[in-house]
Amino acid sequence: MSSSTAQRRTKVLHAIVADYIARQDPVGSKALLERHNLKVSSATIRNDMAALEAEGYIVQQHASSGRIPTERAYREFVDSIHTVKPLSQAERTAIVSFLEGGVDLEDVLHRSVRLLSQLTRQAAVVQLPNLAVAHVKHLEVVALSPLRLLLVLITDTGRVDQRNVELDHPCNEEHVAKLRDVLNQALAGRTLADASVALSQLADPQGQQQRLDPEIHMFALRCITVLIETLLEQPNDKIIVAGASQLAKATQHLSHELLEALEEQVVVLRLLANAQELGQVQVHIGQEDSDAGLPGASVVSTGYGAQGATFGGMAVVGPTFMDYSGTMSKVHAVAQYVSRVIGGE
Template identity: 65%
Template sequence: MASAAEERRQQVLRAIVADYIATQEPVGSKALLDRHRFDVSSATIRNDMAALEAEGYISQQHASSGRLPTQKGYRLFVDSLSDIKPLSDAERRTILTFLEDGVNLEDVLHRSAQLLSQFTRQTAIVQLPNLRASHVKHCEVVSLTPTRLLLVLITDTGRVDQRHVELDHTCEADHIMVLRDLLNQALDGKTLADAAGSLAAITHPDPEVTSHLSRCVTVLIETLVEPPNDRLILAGQSHLIRINPHDLPTILQALEEQVIILKLLASIQDLDQVSVLIGDETRDDQLRCTSVVATGYGSPGAPLGGLGVVGPTYMDYSGTMSKVYAVAHYVSRVLSEMQT
C-alpha cells in the first residue's frame, strides 16, 4: 500500500501535468498551491517536486524555473487516469449524424478523420481496411470502350476498388456477362490473396473470352498488394504547428511516407481499449516528440483498421481518449449497418 507521502506525490505529479497541458508553461510550487488544494506547506510541495524530479517524472529547464513533465511523467499520468471525460449528448449526436450521412466505407472514414481532428484539435489518422484481408462480395465488369474494361471490386467491408483493363481486341457485349460470371465464381467470398489461385485456374472454351479473361486476371493478380500511400487518411495537419518547429519537418515526413503510422495503427487494433504511445514509445525518432492515441474499428474479432490522432505530448489525454473511442465506436456501428 502506498504511503501518504507517495500518494501526495502522485497528486502533485498529476497537478503538474494537468497545469502544463492547460498552459504549456513550467509549473512552480507556488502556482500548485494557488491552483490546487494541498493541505501542506510550500516546503513540503518543493520536497515532493524534488523527489519527482529525482525519479525522472519531471524536469527543470533552469534553476529558478518551474517543472515540466517528462515522458515518464506523462506515462504515469495516463496510466493513473481512473475516469475518461464523457462526451455530451450533443457530441454523440453530432458524431452519429455526420457518419450516417456517409455514402460508402471510404466516405465514412474520411468523415471520421474530419470529426477527430475537429473534436481533438489534433492531426487525425485513419487506416483504410487492407484490401488483402477483405473478402470479395462482388466483381462488376463494365465496358468503357470496345477495348477497355473497368473491374469494380466490392468487398464485405464496403470498400470499392477499381481496376482498368486494356484488351488486345474488341470485347463483344455478350462476353461481358460471361467474364462477370467467371470472375465472380473465382472471387466470391474469398480474400484477393486466397482467390489468386482460383483466378489463375479459370478456363473457357471460347478463345476470345479466354484472351479477355487472361487480361482481367493478370490485372487483378498484379494489383493484389496495395501501395502503402493509398491506405491512410489524414486530417488536421495544421494542428501540428503547436509542436516545436525544429521537430515539425520530421513529423510531417512520417505522415507523408505513411509507413511508420500504418505500422503503429496495425499494432493498435483492440476495439475495447484506447492505446496511448508517448514519445519514444512510438519507437521511431520522427515521432519522438509526439503522442499517438489510437484504437481499432470494425467488429469484435474482426478489426478493419485503426484510427486515432497524433499530437504534442502535452495533449488533453482524457478528452482525447474519450473522443477517439467514441468515434471508433460509431464508425464500427455505421459500417456494420452498411454491411447488413
C-alpha cells in the same frame, strides 16, 4: 516511504501534469497550493517535487523556474486513466450526422480525420483498410461496348476498383453474364491473395481449363490477366492526414518534426499497426519505442472495422502536453461510429 506519502506524491505529480497541459508553463509549488486542495505545507510540496525530480518524473529547466513533466510523468498520468469518459449527446449527434453523409468508405475515413482534428485541435490520421484482411465481396462485369468490358471489384472493407478490358472479338450480353458468374465463383468470399491463386488456377490450361465455357474462354483469360496484374495487387499502406496545420500551435521545432513524420508516414504506420484491437485505445508517448518514436509527441490510437474484423487504425498526433483524457474519449468515439457506419448499423 509510507503509502500516504506515495499517494500524496502521485497526487502532486498529477496536479503538475494537469497544470502543464492546461497552461504549458513550468509549475511551481506556490501555484500547486493555490490551484489544488493538497492540504499540506509549501515545504512538503517542495520536498515532494524534489523527490519526483530525482525519480525522473519532472525536470527544472533552470534554477529559478518551476517544473515540467517528463515522458515518464505523462505515462504515469495516462496509466491512471482507467475509463474513457463518454461524449455529450450533442457531440455524439454531430459525429453521427457528419459521418453518415459519407458516400463510400474512403469518404467516411476522410470525414473521420477531419472531424477528429476539429474535435481535438491536433493532427489526425487514419490508415486505409488493411488489405490482408479484405475479402472479395463481388465482381461486376459491364459491357461498355462489344470490344470493351468494365470490371468493378468490391471488397468487404469497402474498397472499389475499376479496370477496363480490351477484347479482340465482340462480346455479347450472354457472354458477359457467363463471365460474371464464372469469375465470381473464383473470387467471392476469398481474401485477395487466395482470389489471385483461384484466378491463376482458373486460367491454367493444364488444370482448370475445362471449367471455362469455350465461348467465353478468351474473354475470361483477358479478364483474369487484368485482375491479377492490377486489381489484386496490394498497394502500400496509406494514411489520410488532416489538421497538420494545427501542429503550428505547438513549438516551431516540434511542429517541424511532426510534419516530417506525417509526410514520411513510415513511423505513423508502424504505430497504427499496433492499434489493431477494436474498442481499445492506446497511447504512445514520445520515444518510448526508439524504433517508432516521435520526439516530443504523443499518439492516441485505436482500431476501426466491422463484424469483429479490424480494417485499420486511426489516431490523433500531437505534443506530449495534449489533453489525454479528452483526446482518448474522442478517438474512441469516432472510431466506434466509423465502425458502425461501415458495418451498416
